[in-house]
Amino acid sequence: MEAVKRALDKISVERIKLELLGNAYNSSSTVLGRLDPRTLLIWYLFFAIVPWFMHNRTILLGMFILMAVCTVLARASTFIIFILCLGLITQVGWMFLLSLFFGGGGESVLPMLTLTLKLSVISLASITVFSSLDPERLSDGLSALGVPDAFAFSLSYGYRILPTLLEEFHQILLSFRLRGLRPQKNGMLYWRTAAYYLRIIVLVFYPLMLNTAKRSRTTVEALETRGYNYAVNNPQVKKLKLSYLSLKPRDWMFAGVTALYLIALFTLGTAFPELIY
Amino acid sequence: MSTLKTRYTLTQSQKMMIFVLSMSLYGLSNMFTELIPSVQLGPIELSVEYFAFIPLTLCMLFHPLYAAVGAAVGEIIFGELMLGQFGGLGELEKFITFSLAMYTAGRMVSDPKNRRQVGIAAITGVAIHQFFSSVIDIVKVWVGVEELEAVQGLAESVVLIEGVSFLNDVLFSGILFALLPTLYLVPRLYGKIEPLLGMKPRERNMQYATGAWLSPKLVIVGTLLAAVALGAELMSESGWSFGEFELPGAESNEGSLIWISIAAAALVAAAIILILRRSARRRQEAGQLDG
Structure with a gap:
């Protein structure tokens, strides 16, 4: 019951704001953070796809070591890594337990271990890359690689508008609470209180939708006055905006080291596919 | 003589408004659902999966394509990137399935005042999304584990876990956070929210100008077919002899059996094409063919 109470405390608007401020813009000081975003994204693309089709355990383990080193270099927050480990253990653990139930035995451990290795290579790659990119x-990296500009716009708009939206949400929520009556008893497992809050949160979206509609009209009209649509469709504007992106020697070095490591790994892996188990 | 029906067309900035509206609202709600804790009962998880009612409502009131894509973008930006848990390519799959499902739900509603239509569309949208994401999760394990058949019970356990979470998401959070709020919001917002964006409300039975080929019928039939195919595959994988039968001589002439199944598939495909063409012609005769 304490846990439920603590969890309910977690949903305070102030806390969310703090969490966000801590999360954004704290990443360009690391070794990986100084690389060109395009290098990082292409590097990530490789490590997000290739491991799925690898069944060679030596190669997978080698990739895992590389990822671990990169995660340390990216100085990813321990909290995120903890969440990742927890998720992997629970997911794979439940599968293993249930497969025992369906008549499997100890021999199911090894393939499960391979799956875990794969999943962790992929998730570590994404943590590495996205925690070193603000x-x-x-x-900018995405739009240089051809992702539609609406995405880039939405990203900056999101950071800009979120505090305002949260403020507004908070106000409407408070006014609902002022006018309403909190349940007298908490009920089993605090379900009455939880249901009360969830109902209010849903109801808050009715006025919020109307307000946001007004705001988004203002936003779009402001954009149009500044010629947004024209700029998006003009290749020269895009070139100007992305002109600061350039591949420096350290990008080539990073790509080269990774490629050399992979070549060595693949030769080793094909020679000794059963190096560990 | 039926008159030409007006198509539902929007200017570029109106599309942008719908996109921005849907993105910021659904993004905001996503931050809350990420933080609301879930109740774990063993492998079964009772959780508020998402506030699907927001994109559903907007898809039914406005052009579904822009509302659906906006919501999916909002989820990625607010719920993942800003909270520092962006999953990379995994998000792409979520993006596609989610916007497809929401779009389908929006297209299913021709009259936002009709509560039955709205309810059916809302629950179908959630079901389509959850179905596709479960299937993708199952396929991931199949691709990822090499000797799947060698591991006793792994295939069954994966399917069981995914099936239970599918049922939870459709029955628990689907009814509480998609069906009921949508039923409450859509008729109430209809006619009120559109003028704020400077546009007319959708008129009843109005046709959409774009994306007519991706009709809800197509998506639902596709989902059902995928379900049947997956079920059949699972049956044969796990060797449950459930309604198993052998055609006489199936052992000897496997080659001809393949031809028979290909012919059957061709027949089905031809039938579907015929039906599609006939409905297109009917619409043309009614004077409201849209590209």
Whole structure:
């Protein structure tokens, strides 16, 4: 019951705001953070797809070591890594337990271990890349690689509008609470209180939708006055905006080291596919 | 003589408004659902999966394509990137399935005042989304584990876990956070929210100008077919002899059996094409063919 109470405390608007401020814009000081966003994104693309089709355990383990080193270099927050480990353990653990139930035995451990290795390579790659890119560089990198500009716009708009939206949400929520009556008893497992809050949160969206509609009209009209649509469709504007992106020697070095490591790994892996188990 | 019906067309900035509206609202709600804790009962998880009612409502009131894509973008930006848990390519799959499902639900509603239509569309949208994401999760394990058949019970357990979470998401959060709020909001907002964006409300039975080929019928039939195919595959994988039968001589002439099944598939495909063409012609005769 304490846990439920603590969890309800977690949903305070102030806390969300703090969490966000801590999360954004704290990443361009690391070794990986100074690389060109395009290098990082292409590097990530490789490590997000290839491991799925690898069944060679030596190669997978080698990739895992590389990822671990990169995660340390990216100085990813321990909290995120903890969440990742927890998720992997629970997911794979439940599958293993249930497969025992369906008549499997100890021999199911090894394939499960391979699956875990794969999943962790992929998730570590994404943590590495996306924690070393701040939103601005991420959106510029994406639009340099051809992702529609609406995405880049939405990203910056999101950061701009979120505090305002939260403020408004909070106000409407408070006014609902002022006018309403909190349940007298908490009920089993605090379900009455939880249901009360969930109902209010849903109801808040009715006025919020109307307000946001007004605001989004203002936003779009402001954009149009500044010629947004024209700029988006003009290749020269895009070139000007992305002109600061350039591949420096350290990008080539990073790509080269990774490629050499992979070549060595693949030769080793094909020679000794059963190096570990 | 039926008159030409007006198509539902929007200017570029109106599309942008719908996109921005849907993105910021659904993004905001996503931050809350990420933080609301879930109740774990063993492998079964009772959780508020998402506030699907927001994109559903907007898809039914406005052009579904822009509302659906906007909501999917909002989820990625607010719920993942800003909270620092962006999953990379995994999000792409979520993006596609989610916007497809919401779009389908929006297209199913021709009259926002009709509560039955709205309810059916809302629950179908959630079901389509959850179905596709479960299937993708199952396929991921199949691709990822090499000797799937060698591991006793792994295939069954994966399907069981995914099936239970599918049922939870459709029956628990689907009814509480998609069906009921949508039923409450859509008739109430209809006619009120559109003028704020400077546009007329959708008129009843109005046709959409774009994306007519991706009709809700197509998506639902596709989903059902995928379900049947997956079920059949699972049956044969796990060797449950459930209604198993052998054609006489199936052992010897496997080659001809393949031809028979290909012919059957061709027949089905031809039938579907015929039906589609006939409905297109009917619409043309009614004077409201849209590209």
